[in-house]
Every structure is written in C-alpha cells, then in structure tokens.
Amino acid sequence: MTTVLRAGSRLATAVTILAAAAGCASGGEAASSCAGLVTYDNRGYLPAADMAFTVGERLGTATIVECDDTPNDPGVTIPEGSTGAYTVEGSDPADAIAVGDTPAGATLVKAR
Template identity: 60%
Template sequence: MTTYPRTGRRLLPVTAALFACAVACSPADGGGSSSASCAHLVTYENRTYLGTGDGDFTVGGRLGTATVPECDDTPNDPGDSVPRGETPAYAVEGMDPAVAIAVGDTPAEATLMKVR
C-alpha cells in the first residue's frame, strides 16, 4: 500500500465544498455559535464523519466513496448551500475506518474526518 504523508493544506473543489457551508454559516460577528448543523460532514458506510482541520496524518489506500450531504443551513442566503456530492474516501494509517477516514479528490489533498 502506498501512503501519502500530509503536510500541506491545499484544498481541491470537493474538499473546498466541504468547508463552504462551514464558512458561510458561521456567525459574522464572532459571537455565539454557528448555526451550521451540516457543515463539513460526510457519510461513509452508514457513519457520519466531521472534519477535524488536523493536517498531521498519513493517508492509506482508497476505501471507496463518501457522500457529502446537501447543506443549506442559511436558507435565506441564496448561493450559500452545498449540493449533495461524492468524494473518494481513504484509510488513515493507524486508525480504524470506523473512527476516521480521509476524503479528497486525491490522497495528497485529503482531509481528515472523524466519526461524529
């Protein structure tokens, strides 16, 4: 199995879409909590994973395809929604896929996701 160490934080379109609702749905004034209940989520094998923002992990082999659920936590703000999509899912070295996976268009661009 080929592994890909993670050191950078470049985002490709699929990964960027995972973050879009998180950014768009966050409170502008910095106070309170975000109303984004679906921000930066994926599902894989009937489990929901939440992005961690941690860039220090090693991507393993491809597991399959994760689903990015449609997200529209701000229905009064047109253009801030994330459509339903799919993204490759990868193993994370040293972690059971029931606990964590990495998602992204390529292993080198994958984002760490942990079960919510």
C-alpha cells in the first residue's frame, strides 16, 4: 500500500524549528547544521524541499542522529533515536527515502 504525502511529520516540524534556532558562526557565517540528519544503510539523508512524493514499502529502521547545533541552548538538543525507513516511488534508496513512525507520517529525505 502506498500513500501520497507532502513533507510534514513531527520530524519535519522538529527539523524546521531546529534549523531556525541554529546559531551562526562568528562573522555572521552560517554554522554547519546536523538538524534533521538521519542515516540508513551507511548513508546520511537530510530533509528535502516540501514536495509531493509517494511512500512505498518499508525498508527497515533509520537512525535519527543526535544533534546539538546550539550548545548554549540545551532546550533544542535532538537525542539519537530511530524511525521507520520507506522507499519513495520513482527514487533509488541511495538517493531518497521517506522516514517516519508510519507511512502516513513519513517525511521525504534525500542523500547528502
């Protein structure tokens, strides 16, 4: 069973909040961000732009990477966790997967 979705799960919401809260390096340059990073099959994936996609079959479990982009603000740290990993119709899993607790709540992520 497949489900057509737009990126927008709890993970995507958390990523948006953390990306907005991420600090900047000195000199006003953007700091490197780990917000939203998940790993599956030895690949790193980051949230993709808000676009329609179709979730396919479950691949297994992806790891939500621990992230502390703002060490001086302990309220926004993401602990390491796990979530479901799903195929995305028309995409090779080496390029893109969907992640979430259920297919209906999955978010599109692309290999970095």
